[in-house]
Amino acid sequence: QVQLVQSGAEVKKPGASVKVSCKASGYTxxxxxxxxxxxxxxxxxxxxxxxSAYNGNTNYAQKLQGRVTMTTDTSTSTAYMELxxxxxxxxxxxxxxxxxxxxxxxxxxxxxxxQGTLVTVSS
Amino acid sequence: xxVMTQSPATLSVSPGExxxxxxxxxxxxxxxxxxxxxxxxxAPRLLIYGASTRAxxxxxxxxxxxxxxxxxxxxxxxxxxDFAVYYCQQYNNWPPTYTFGQGTxxxxx
Numbered sequence: 001q002v003q004l005v006q007s008g009a010e011v012k013k014p015g016a017s018v019k020v021s022c023k024a025s026g027y028t029x030x031x032x033x034x035x036x037x038x039x040x041x042x043x044x045x046x047x048x049x050x051x052s053a054y055n056g057n058t059n060y061a062q063k064l065q066g067r068v069t070m071t072t073d074t075s076t077s078t079a080y081m082e083l084x085x086x087x088x089x090x091x092x093x094x095x096x097x098x099x100x101x102x103x104x105x106x107x108x109x110x111x112x113x114x115q116g117t118l119v120t121v122s123s
Numbered sequence: 124x125x126v127m128t129q130s131p132a133t134l135s136v137s138p139g140e141x142x143x144x145x146x147x148x149x150x151x152x153x154x155x156x157x158x159x160x161x162x163x164x165x166a167p168r169l170l171i172y173g174a175s176t177r178a179x180x181x182x183x184x185x186x187x188x189x190x191x192x193x194x195x196x197x198x199x200x201x202x203x204x205d206f207a208v209y210y211c212q213q214y215n216n217w218p219p220t221y222t223f224g225q226g227t228x229x230x231x232x
């Protein structure tokens with residue numbers, strides 16, 4: 001079965017960086033994309049960006065351009081999301097989600113999600 | 124950017140009754156619209172994709188309709204486990220650029 005297991009909670013100071021991992025299993029990692037979604041406390045879902053696990057192509061939400069980098073390690077079937085210059089409003093639960101089959105060249109709803117990683121930004 | 128607007132923000136319904144949730148897109152997304160359910164402390168769960176197709180394991184009381192810019196999620200007979208927050212999501216672009224609605228909280232009346 002498809003599983004996405006994320007790294008543990010983080011506490012960071014303003015201005016620091018955080019890197020969250022998402023280890024995939026149960027499917028061919030390089031056949032799908034990975035999207036990252038975050039949710040601030042009591043708020044809705046915000047899509048952060050997408051990465052192709054096949055060739056590393058990315059597409060980031062405009063709001064986060066320049067502060068976010070998404071990468072993959074195909075040898076370990078792990079996706080990473082790094083967010084820099086953290087601010088208090090980056091405090092959120094960060095989710096990875098399996099995106100669509102790359103052969104289809106089409107965006108896709110998210111059937112499979114990681115369990116979420118709480119990132120707290122506080123001085 | 125395509126903006127998704129859900130209404131109402133909160134919906135109070137009694138168990139056993141029908142709930143109707145709405146989602147509007149700022150421009151056409153064809154049928155590339157999904158609905159998710161989220162309970163406290165949990166990741167979202169995919170309910171509906173392609174505007175009207177139930178995801179694997181989703182009960183038949185959940186149904187979706189619409190295309191273009193207007194969409195509806197209907198829960199025909201509310202069960203206690205259905206009280207949650209519901210989000211719509213468009214997935215109409217390539218490379219992927221997704222947007223979610225702000226959510227509708229379905230609460231017990």
